[in-house]
Amino acid sequence: MDFSRKLLSTLTGGQTPAAERGAEDAKAFSDESLSALRLSISNPNISTSAMKENMLRLIYGEMMGQDVQFGVIYALKLAQSGQTDLTSSNFHYVVVALVTLCNMTLKDVVPSMVGHVLSALSHTHESVRKRALIALKNFYMRDADLIAPYLDQIKKSLYDSEPSVMSAALGLFAVVVHQHHASQMKDLVPVLVKILQQVVDGRLPKGYSYHGTAAPWIQIRCLQIMAQLGQQDLSASRSMTPAIMGAFHKARQGVDAAFAVLFEIIRTLNTFHPAIILELCQFVDVAQNPLLIIPKFATSSNQNLKYLGISMLCQVQPSAWSDTWWSQDLLAAVVQALESRDATVQRRALDLLYRMLTADNSENIIDRLVYAFFQEQDVSADHYRYLQEGDGQEHSLPLDRISSPSSSSTSSPLSLSGTTTTTTTTTEGHVPTRKEKILGQILDAAERFGRSEEWYLDLIFDLLERGGRVVTMQTAEKVMRVFERGARSTAFNTTHLRVLAVQKTMHLLAQREYLFSCSRDTGSSQPTLAYVTLWLLGEYGDDADDWKLSTVMETLARCLLINHDPLIQTFILSALTKAALRSAPNGVPKNVTGVVRAYLLDHPVSCTLSARVQSRQPYPSSVDIQLRAHEFLMIAELAS
Amino acid sequence: MINFILVFNRQGKIRLSRWYQYMTDKQKASVSQDIVTQILARKRGMCNILELEGRREARGKAIYKRYASLFFCFGIDWNDNELSGLEVLHKYVECLDQYFGNVNELDIIYNYSAAYQVMDEMLLGGHAQETNKKIVVKHCKGFDKLEESDSIVHNLRASNIA
Numbered sequence: 001m002d003f004s005r006k007l008l009s010t011l012t013g014g015q016t017p018a019a020e021r022g023a024e025d026a027k028a029f030s031d032e033s034l035s036a037l038r039l040s041i042s043n044p045n046i047s048t049s050a051m052k053e054n055m056l057r058l059i060y061g062e063m064m065g066q067d068v069q070f071g072v073i074y075a076l077k078l079a080q081s082g083q084t085d086l087t088s089s090n091f092h093y094v095v096v097a098l099v100t101l102c103n104m105t106l107k108d109v110v111p112s113m114v115g116h117v118l119s120a121l122s123h124t125h126e127s128v129r130k131r132a133l134i135a136l137k138n139f140y141m142r143d144a145d146l147i148a149p150y151l152d153q154i155k156k157s158l159y160d161s162e163p164s165v166m167s168a169a170l171g172l173f174a175v176v177v178h179q180h181h182a183s184q185m186k187d188l189v190p191v192l193v194k195i196l197q198q199v200v201d202g203r204l205p206k207g208y209s210y211h212g213t214a215a216p217w218i219q220i221r222c223l224q225i226m227a228q229l230g231q232q233d234l235s236a237s238r239s240m241t242p243a244i245m246g247a248f249h250k251a252r253q254g255v256d257a258a259f260a261v262l263f264e265i266i267r268t269l270n271t272f273h274p275a276i277i278l279e280l281c282q283f284v285d286v287a288q289n290p291l292l293i294i295p296k297f298a299t300s301s302n303q304n305l306k307y308l309g310i311s312m313l314c315q316v317q318p319s320a321w322s323d324t325w326w327s328q329d330l331l332a333a334v335v336q337a338l339e340s341r342d343a344t345v346q347r348r349a350l351d352l353l354y355r356m357l358t359a360d361n362s363e364n365i366i367d368r369l370v371y372a373f374f375q376e377q378d379v380s381a382d383h384y385r386y387l388q389e390g391d392g393q394e395h396s397l398p399l400d401r402i403s404s405p406s407s408s409s410t411s412s413p414l415s416l417s418g419t420t421t422t423t424t425t426t427t428e429g430h431v432p433t434r435k436e437k438i439l440g441q442i443l444d445a446a447e448r449f450g451r452s453e454e455w456y457l458d459l460i461f462d463l464l465e466r467g468g469r470v471v472t473m474q475t476a477e478k479v480m481r482v483f484e485r486g487a488r489s490t491a492f493n494t495t496h497l498r499v500l501a502v503q504k505t506m507h508l509l510a511q512r513e514y515l516f517s518c519s520r521d522t523g524s525s526q527p528t529l530a531y532v533t534l535w536l537l538g539e540y541g542d543d544a545d546d547w548k549l550s551t552v553m554e555t556l557a558r559c560l561l562i563n564h565d566p567l568i569q570t571f572i573l574s575a576l577t578k579a580a581l582r583s584a585p586n587g588v589p590k591n592v593t594g595v596v597r598a599y600l601l602d603h604p605v606s607c608t609l610s611a612r613v614q615s616r617q618p619y620p621s622s623v624d625i626q627l628r629a630h631e632f633l634m635i636a637e638l639a640s
Numbered sequence: 641m642i643n644f645i646l647v648f649n650r651q652g653k654i655r656l657s658r659w660y661q662y663m664t665d666k667q668k669a670s671v672s673q674d675i676v677t678q679i680l681a682r683k684r685g686m687c688n689i690l691e692l693e694g695r696r697e698a699r700g701k702a703i704y705k706r707y708a709s710l711f712f713c714f715g716i717d718w719n720d721n722e723l724s725g726l727e728v729l730h731k732y733v734e735c736l737d738q739y740f741g742n743v744n745e746l747d748i749i750y751n752y753s754a755a756y757q758v759m760d761e762m763l764l765g766g767h768a769q770e771t772n773k774k775i776v777v778k779h780c781k782g783f784d785k786l787e788e789s790d791s792i793v794h795n796l797r798a799s800n801i802a
Contacts, residue, residue, distance in 0.1 A: 052787065056753055127770075127779065134764045164770050171767050207772040210727065217771055220724050260723030267721075303687030308723060342686040434693050 033057065114139065118150060126162040133157060133168035137175055144179065151176065158191055163204050163215065166195065170221040177228040189229055189236055193243045196222045200247045216257035219247055223264045227271040237272040244268060248290050262293055263308050270315045277316070291316065298333040303342060310337055310348045314355060338368070347372075347434070354441050362449035369442050370459070374466070376435040435470045439463070443478055447487045453497045456487070457504055464529040471528045479532055483540070498540040502552075505533040509555055530568050534559070538575025542582050550589045553579050557595040566625060573628040580635045588636040600629050641766030642725070643700060643715040644671075645759065647748070650709055652676050655748055656755055660766035679704050679711055689722050705729055709745050728768045735762055735776045757783065 037057050117139075120132040136154065140147045157169040173188060198204070199215050199222075208215040223244070230237035244265055251261040269277055269290060283289035294316075298309030313334070337349035350372055353365050442463065450456040460479055464471055483501065486494035534556070541552040553576060560572045576596070580588050603622060647656035654672060663671070678690060679702070690702040692715070703725045704713035712733060716725050733743075735758050740747045748755050761776045762768060770776050 127775075130769060131764065134767070134769055137767075138765045164772065164775070167771075168769055171769075207774055210731070210771065215771070216727065217724060217768055220721055257724070257727045260721055260727060263723060264721050303685060304689065304723065304726070307687045307689055341683075344687055344689050344691055347691065434691075 114147070114150075118153070121154070121157065126160075126165055129157070129160065129162070129165045130168045133165065133172055137168075137172040140172065140175055141179075144176075155188075155191075158188075158195070163208055163218065167215075167218050167221065170195075170218065170225065174221055174225050177225050186229065186233075186236065188225065189239060192222050192226055192229075193240055196226075196243045196247060200243075200250050211254075211256045213251065213254045213257040213261065216261050219251075219261050220264045223247075223261075223268045227268040230268075230272040232273065234273040234275060237276050241269075241272075241276060245290070252293070259297070259305060259308070262297075263312060266290060266293065266312045267315055270317065274317065281321075295327055295330045295333075298337075299329050303345060306333070306337060307345050307348055310334065310345065310352055314348070314352050350438075354445065357445050357449055362445060363451060363455070366442060366445055366449075366459070369438055369445070370463070373435060373438045373442060373463075376438065433470075439467065439470050439475065443475070447482050448489055450487065450489045450492060453492055453500050456492070456497070457501055460532075461504065461508070461529065464532060467528075473528070473531075476528045476531050480535055483536065495543065498536070498543050501536050502540050502543065505536055506552075506555065508533065509559070527565065527568065530563075531571055534568070534571040534575050538571075538578040541575075541579050549579055549583050550592075553583070553589060553592045557592045560595060560599060566622070569625055570628060573625065573632055577628065577632045577635055580632060580639055583639050588639055593633060593636050596629050596632055600626065600633075641717060641720070642728075642763065643717065643766065645763070646672055646675060646711075646713040646715075648676055648711050648713070649745060650680070650711075652680060655710065655745070656752060656759070658756070658759060658763075675702055675713060675715070678702075679713060688726060703729065705733075707733055710748070728763070728771075731768070731771055731773070732759065732762055735773050738773055739777050739780055754780070 037054060040054060117132050117135050120128055121136075123129055123132070133154070136147060136150075154169065154172060158166055158173075160166050160169070177188075196219065199218050202209075202214050204215050204218075208218075210216055213219075226240050226244070230240055247261065248265050251258040251265065254261075269280070277291075280289055281291050294309055294312050296309075297305045297312065300306055300309070334349060334352060337345050338353070340346050340349070350368065353368065357365055442459075446456055446459055464476070464479070467475075483494075483498060486492070487497065537552055537556060542549045556572050556576050556579070560569060560576075563569060563572070573596075576592070603625070641660065643659070643661045645656065645658040646654060648654045654676070657668075657672060659668060675690075675692070682690070688703055688705055690704065692700055692702055700715060700717045701720070701722060702713055702715050703722050704711055705726060706712075712729050714725050714729055716722070736743045736748075736755060739754065739758050740751070757780050758776060761779050762770055
């Protein structure tokens with residue numbers, strides 16, 4: 001490419017004496033070549049190779065940041081020949097056309113092209129057939145239903161004599177099985193077994209073996225499809241296991257790519273029906289127990305293999321962990337990985353630890369998780385605004401609505417918003433970051449394996465306070481649920497938990513002089529702590545023996561006076577109302593009602609548009625607060 | 641599947657890039673910048689796998705390997721086999737080597753279209769479609785010959801007219 005060579009030589013030549021002149025020269029050169037390009041490109045009698053040269057110059061100009069809009073129309077004209085090329089007799093053209101189809105992202109073009117591509121499936125030249133399959137895979141990913149009726153026809157390609165075509169067909173089916181119903185593809189099982197056996201036996205042409213392993217990529221693709229097919233199905237798993245063990249034996253002797261195959265084998269075996277792996281893990285001999293390979297990976301000095309070893313450990317279900325293959329070395333290797341300076345390996349080891357949680361080692365592991373949590377960098381605010389906006393609307397209104405005075409546990413704060421499961425939630429396809437994931441893990445683990453309520457409360461309060469933006473309303477709800485329903489840990493007594501929580505809150509409030517954070521926009525998570533603690537006071541304030549309900553209510557009133565954040569005030573008022581419901585014999589202290597009345601007088605209902613805009617809430621907060629305050633006053637009167 | 645391919649040098653200049661997922665130009669620029677800085681910060685003994693997160697668009701892992709002055713990086717899905725990706729990477733470099741004959745960074749800079757051609761022969765739609773080195777190189781050279789013969793024919797025609 002003389003063009004770029006000239007350009008580069010002017011750039012490098014100009015650097016020694018005067019850099020600015022070099023840049024100017026380069027610019028002059030590129031300007032002049034651009035005008036030359038303009039002339040030559042509009043020449044109708046141009047040959048294709050010269051046209052290609054022009055296209056390349058266009059791309060180069062684009063990379064250099066010049067204005068090449070004039071060339072776009074010529075590029076488009078060239079690209080349009082795609083459709084005719086598909087039916088061309090010269091196979092090279094067909095190949096190029098198919099390649100463009102593969103890279104294309106337009107959905108509308110697909111239906112018109114499908115017919116041509118299907119006919120290309122039976123082309124004489126193998127590279128055409130191969131690309132046709134990949135184009136079909138591409139189409140399938142865009143629009144599955146379009147290709148579904150042709151799948152039987154495509155299955156014939158699996159029997160193709162050319163290995164690369166077969167491999168491409170495997171790729172297509174990998175996508176099909178992954179995205180859709182594995183049950184429909186069960187008839188693939190015998191084919192896959194046969195293919196795997198053929199590859200492992202070395203019946204493919206010599207060119208396909210890579211560093212001693214026979215066609216590793218074909219093997220891996222087979223294994224991936226098998227994993228999906230055998231997932232719940234015991235009989236299918238059994239029929240595929242012998243072939244896989246054959247591949248395992250071969251792979252054990254190899255290097256490099258063989259390790260990749262081994263990894264895939266372990267993954268496949270673990271995705272199968274659990275009975276298979278449980279049976280296999282009992283054997284002591286490495287020839288029969290594939291899990292014995294894992295220590296070799298994890299204790300290796302090669303960091304990549306270490307990473308894979310720990311990944312493999314993560315995949316094996318805990319019930320299959322037997323002493324036959326879990327050795328001291330393995331344990332030492334895992335501990336070493338935790339301390340590793342390599343962030344990737346460290347994270348994996350942490351994931352593994354999470355799976356190893358039992359009641360005994362929970363505190364230790366959770367400490368590590370907490371440490372990792374605070375180490376992680378927080379992602380930008382937009383990420384969490386996505387979460388808040390989606391749920392904020394639903395939360396504000398039904399929060400703490402009183403249901404009935406008798407039962408203290410029915411007023412659950414959330415009914416409308418997305419239900420939280422024990423794992424991290426995904427709302428509208430939201431992908432949890434690592435920090436969120438760790439937070440979810442900590443909360444989950446602490447609840448299930450916590451040893452003492454005090455420790456749990458300390459942990460939660462600490463997280464809520466220092467957690468940063470990750471601690472959202474959803475986190476607060478998860479915590480509230482634990483108090484409401486009781487933790488799953490056997491060491492926790494729910495009533496005791498609540499009592500301790502209330503005690504802790506009162507201490508905290510006294511320490512801080514009833515002041516929570518100043519504003520919500522700083523991104524600190526102190527508000528979340530506020531919400532949870534206020535809710536606690538409201539729900540369980542009367543359970544504590546140390547304080548009378550009236551003291552609790554006075555505390556709440558003091559909070560109301562000091563905190564000006566609307567949402568916090570909402571929480572305070574709801575808590576007051578709940579407490580008032582339970583204060584039947586003694587009634588609400590006069591000073592508390594006095595405070596609320598004074599508050600109402602100070603903040604008259606002025607729901608003008610400007611006030612709403614200023615407060616930046618999604619709902620008219622002043623009206624909501626007024627409402628709750630009035631409710632409280634009414635109930636206070638009834639109670640006394 | 642492979643979501644993108646990046647080839648860059650030690651100064652962080654991107655020499656080749658190929659995206660198998662749809663992303664706007666701005667997203668591509670920010671994702672590639674992000675990955676380049678992360679990979680350049682890694683030390684020698686660390687493993688060749690990087691976990692990408694935070695951005696919705698570029699979820700998954702990045703595997704990379706350094707060959708002389710160039711870093712080759714593939715972005716793969718979360719559940720993909722990392723070692724097999726590394727082997728595909730190595731295979732690609734081997735193909736480049738055979739096509740150019742002892743490839744170095746300058747070859748890739750001057751003949752980037754050929755490098756992309758080899759890439760397309762080997763990888764398509766995010767998967768390795770041809771792992772036989774001989775066939776890949778044979779096809780690429782076949783295309784070159786086609787071009788040459790085309791231009792010869794054209795020149796002959798042009799000279800006849802003139």
